Amino acid sequence: xxxxxxxxxxxxxxxxxxxxxxxxxxxxxxxxxxxxxxxxxxxxxxxxxxxxxxxxxxxxxxxxxxxxxxxxxxxxxxxxxxxxxxxxxxxxxxxxxxxxxxxxxxxxxxxxxxxxxxxxxxxxxxxxxxxxxxxxxxxxxxxxxxxxxxxxxxxxxxxxxxxxxxxxxxxxxxxxxxxxxxxxxxxxxxxxxxxxxxxxxxxxxxxxxxxxxxxxxxxxxxxxxxxxxxxxxxxxxxxxxxxxxxxxxxxxxxxxxxxxxxxxxxxxxxxxxxxxxxxxxxxxxxxxxxxxxxxxxxxxxxxxxxxxxxxxxxxxxxxxxxxxxxxxxxxxxxxxxxxxxxxxxxxxxxxxxxxxxxxxxxxxxxxxxxxxxxxxxxxxxxxxxxxxxxxxxxxxxxxxxxxxxxxxxxxxxxxxxxxxxxxxxxxxxxxxxxxxxxxxxxxxxxxxxxxxxxxxxxxxxxxxxxxxxxxxxxxxxxxxxxxxxxxxxxxxxxxxxxxxxxxxxxxxxxxxxxxxxxxxxxxxxxxxxxxxxxxxxxxxxxxxxxxxxxxxxxxxxxxxxxxxxxxxxxxxxxxxxxxxxxxxxxxxxxxxxxx
Numbered sequence: 004x005x006x007x008x009x010x011x012x013x014x015x016x017x018x019x020x021x022x023x024x025x026x027x028x029x030x031x032x033x034x035x036x037x038x039x040x041x042x043x044x045x046x047x048x049x050x051x052x053x054x055x056x057x058x059x060x061x062x063x064x065x066x067x068x069x070x071x072x073x074x075x076x077x078x079x080x081x082x083x084x085x086x087x088x089x090x091x092x093x094x095x096x097x098x099x100x101x102x103x104x105x106x107x108x109x110x111x112x113x114x115x116x117x118x119x120x121x122x123x124x125x126x127x128x129x130x131x132x133x134x135x136x137x138x139x140x141x142x143x144x145x146x147x148x149x150x151x152x153x154x155x156x157x158x159x160x161x162x163x164x165x166x167x168x169x170x171x172x173x174x175x176x177x178x179x180x181x182x183x184x185x186x187x188x189x190x191x192x193x194x195x196x197x198x199x200x201x202x203x204x205x206x207x208x209x210x211x212x213x214x215x216x217x218x219x220x221x222x223x224x225x226x227x228x229x230x231x232x233x234x235x236x237x238x239x240x241x242x243x244x245x246x247x248x249x250x251x252x253x254x255x256x257x258x259x260x261x262x263x264x265x266x267x268x269x270x271x272x273x274x275x276x277x278x279x280x281x282x283x284x285x286x287x288x289x290x291x292x293x294x295x296x297x298x299x300x301x302x303x304x305x306x307x308x309x310x311x312x313x314x315x316x317x318x319x320x321x322x323x324x325x326x327x328x329x330x331x332x333x334x335x336x337x338x339x340x341x342x343x344x345x346x347x348x349x350x351x352x353x354x355x356x357x358x359x360x361x362x363x364x365x366x367x368x369x370x371x372x373x374x375x376x377x378x379x380x381x382x383x384x385x386x387x388x389x390x391x392x393x394x395x396x397x398x399x400x401x402x403x404x405x406x407x408x409x410x411x412x413x414x415x416x417x418x419x420x421x422x423x424x425x426x427x428x429x430x431x432x433x434x435x436x437x438x439x440x441x442x443x444x445x446x447x448x449x450x451x452x453x454x455x456x457x458x459x460x461x462x463x464x465x466x467x468x469x470x471x472x473x474x475x476x477x478x479x480x481x482x483x484x485x486x487x488x489x490x491x492x493x494x495x496x497x498x499x500x501x502x503x504x505x506x507x508x509x510x511x512x513x514x515x516x517x518x519x520x521x522x523x524x525x526x527x528x529x530x531x532x533x534x535x536x537x538x539x540x541x542x543x544x545x546x547x548x549x550x551x552x553x554x555x556x557x558x559x560x561x562x563x564x565x566x567x568x569x570x571x572x573x574x575x576x577x578x579x580x581x582x583x584x585x586x587x588x589x590x591x592x593x594x595x596x597x598x
Contacts, residue, residue: 004043005293008286009036010266010336011050011090012298013098016077017062019361022374022390023345023352025088027299030378031342031458033090035295037513037533038453040091041563047286049269051096051103052078055242056258057138061178070241074099075550082551084362086536088371089516094273095536095553098265101545102275106268107261108246109328110317111191111235115246117325119198119316120191120235127190127238128156128168128183130176136238137168137176137183138258144171158304163225165233165304191245192232193260198312198321199230205311205335214455216385218300219341223307233309235260263310266296267333275544276554284331293337295456299383300341307339340456343383347390348596357596370582372515373399379462379514392589399584407469407511408581410476411522414500415577417481425501425526426494427570435499438475442468442503446564449510458514465510472503498570501526505566508532518580528572532561 012028014020028050036048054074063073078097085095096103114120128137139156146154147170151161156168168174169185176183195202206227210220235257236245242255267287274282286292296306318332319325327333344351350358365374377395380402382388418425431439445468452461481500484493505526512519516533524530536555543549 004045005291006285006289007036007039007044007046008266008270008292008294009039009046009048010294010296011048011092012296012302013050013053013262013265014081015058016052016054016074016081016097017058018077018354019080019363020084021352021354021359021361022365022378023347024299025085025362026345026378026382027342028297029085029088029090030375030382031340031384031456032297033088034379034453034458034513035297035340035456037091037516037560038450038563040557040560041509041512042450042454043562045285046093046557047270047273047283048091048093049095049266049273050092051094051098051265051269052081053258053262053265054078054097054099055255055261057136057141057237057239060135060239060241071099079551080363082538082553084366086538086553087366088362088375089533089535090553091516091534091536091555091557092553093555093557094269094276096269096272097550098261099547100268100272100550101543101547102272103261103265103268104243105545106271107243107256107264109330110264110267110313111256111260112246113328114193114313114316115191117316117319117321118323119194119321119325121194121232122189123192123232124187124189125234126169126185127188128174129186130178131181131184132179137178138237139168141177142168142171142174142183143177144174147172158226160301163222165226165229165231188238190234190236193235193309193312193316194232194321195230195308195312196232197323198315199227200322201315201320202230202308202312203227205315206307209338214338216341216456218343218385219303219307219339222300222303223339226304226308230308259305259309260313263305263313267330272544276541287333288331290334292334294334295338295340296336297340298342300343303339303341306336306341311335338456343385343387345383345388345390348392348593349389357598360592369584370517372518373403373581375515376403376462379458382459384457384459392592396584396586396589399581402466404579404581404583406466406473407507408579410469410473411504411508411525411580412577413476414497414504415525415574418497418501418574419576421493421497424573425568425570426498428498429491429495431495431499434475434478435495438472438503439499441471442506443565445507445510450563453513462514465507465514468507468510472500472507475503476500498568501568505568509561509563509566521580523566525574525577526568527566528569531559532566534560
């Protein structure tokens with residue numbers, strides 16, 4: 004058994020999250036975490052809402068509320084949406100907690116004292132109309148390298164190069180289109196060049212492991228070629244106070260410096276709430292522990308360069324040496340699992356243009372496992388993908404309902420009609436043994452693919468076994484076995500089907516946890532395959548305002564492997580597990596988007 008840290012990207016709290024967001028960080032991390040728990044590993048799945056930075060200030064101004072009020076409102080919405088989605092966090096918290104502020108400040112002090120923070124005077128982009136600093140990502144312009152018009156002030160997504168706002172040709176504010184003013188200011192910069200050799204060695208080791216997705220490792224190595232110091236403080240009055248600059252109320256830690264520290268601070272908060280304040284070290288100090296970071300591809304640079312650099316600097320493992328602080332030597336990521344982008348009806352998600360569906364709205368109208376199935380089977384795992392309503396309906400009806408749902412209901416209905424309970428099997432025929440063996444082998448195949456984060460292939464293999472089982476029904480024709488002398492054979496076939504459904508349901512549990520519990524209750528009488536998260540209202544550990552967290556008890560999760568059915572267990576008349584969608588919803592949803 005290994006200690007597995009499932010580090011999930013922190014959704015930004017400037018508004019509700021849409022389905023493209025959870026396709027990148029949410030559902031993939033939950034599939035992985037649920038499987039790894041079932042496989043016997045000790046999993047710690049952590050995240051929270053990212054609540055600092057200028058975008059929160061901009062959104063709060065627009066809403067006429069304080070930044071904290073805006074963060075509170077959106078945190079509550081996001082927490083509810085993620086629980087409804089079934090994401091099995093051990094702790095989902097937020098960056099406005101006292102605990103997080105303390106951990107981020109401690110990290111900063113050690114990195115600075117080890118010599119990896121350097122003070123530099125630089126030009127800061129200021130909004131002429133508000134006088135506030137514009138964050139790098141809120142400035143767009145023409146890339147000086149590839150001439151792409153739409154490069155951001157921190158990087159160009161077209162060519163992948165790191166940029167500063169002053170590099171851009173014809174820079175403009177994404178907030179209101181105005182041309183920013185650039186003024187001199189002093190900031191702390193993370194000295195990435197002093198960490199470049201160790202970063203390079205680490206990335207080479209990751210490439211040699213052969214486990215990282217090619218897009219992630221190549222992009223990460225490419226940005227290392229142009230590495231330079233990067234500002235880790237900002238001119239802003241909303242965020243974490245900079246240690247040593249407490250007398251400068253307009254200076255705060257850069258939101259991306261503090262946000263990635265959230266993986267550590269959330270682990271520490273979880274441990275403190277568990278009753279064992281040092282329990283987090285199992286995932287962070289043990290060299291044999293493994294950590295997997297889940298996000299969309301626009302966040303690769305912060306997880307394969309900035310966060311590893313912060314960790315190396317904290318550990319004193321760069322060219323300047325140094326000593327780790329009280330947290331000890333911290334583990335670098337084992338894998339950075341980045342998804343590509345999801346578009347909607349061929350266009351980039353945009354709430355202002357109506358090209359969006361928020362998680363809460365989606366789950367209010369459709370089954371949660373229908374969305375989870377679509378993301379697993381057709382999401383942006385290793386290439387950009389497009390969510391269309393027609394494809395959502397097609398996959399829901401043609402795959403989830405017609406294949407898996409039909410097999411479940413058909414099997415249960417035949418058992419109810421002929422026996423009322425799971426029948427005892429007679430002698431197995433070759434076709435029975437062939438199917439049972441094929442489904443049994445699926446545990447190794449499907450499980451291995453999930454562990455490699457190949458979710459599309461994993462759910463595809465499970466669906467292939469569903470097809471094999473449906474073929475078995477067509478070949479054996481139990482619905483035609485009506486003669487008394489066929490009753491023993493009928494019982495054997497239906498027992499075989501019940502066992503295959505129960506086993507397939509285990510394979511679907513990480514993907515479709517809500518329906519997995521319903522199917523498990525139907526065929527085993529237990530219904531505990533997929534423990535669900537819950538919301539708890541907690542007090543801040545440092546005396547600040549209370550807040551909701553997501554947590555759960557996943558300690559009794561059933562193991563990954565065959566799930567035996569019991570002859571004689573009564574089966575109730577089934578109702579459809581999945582809801583068939585009317586084709587009319589395509590036009591209805593497209594009309595809603597355009598209204």
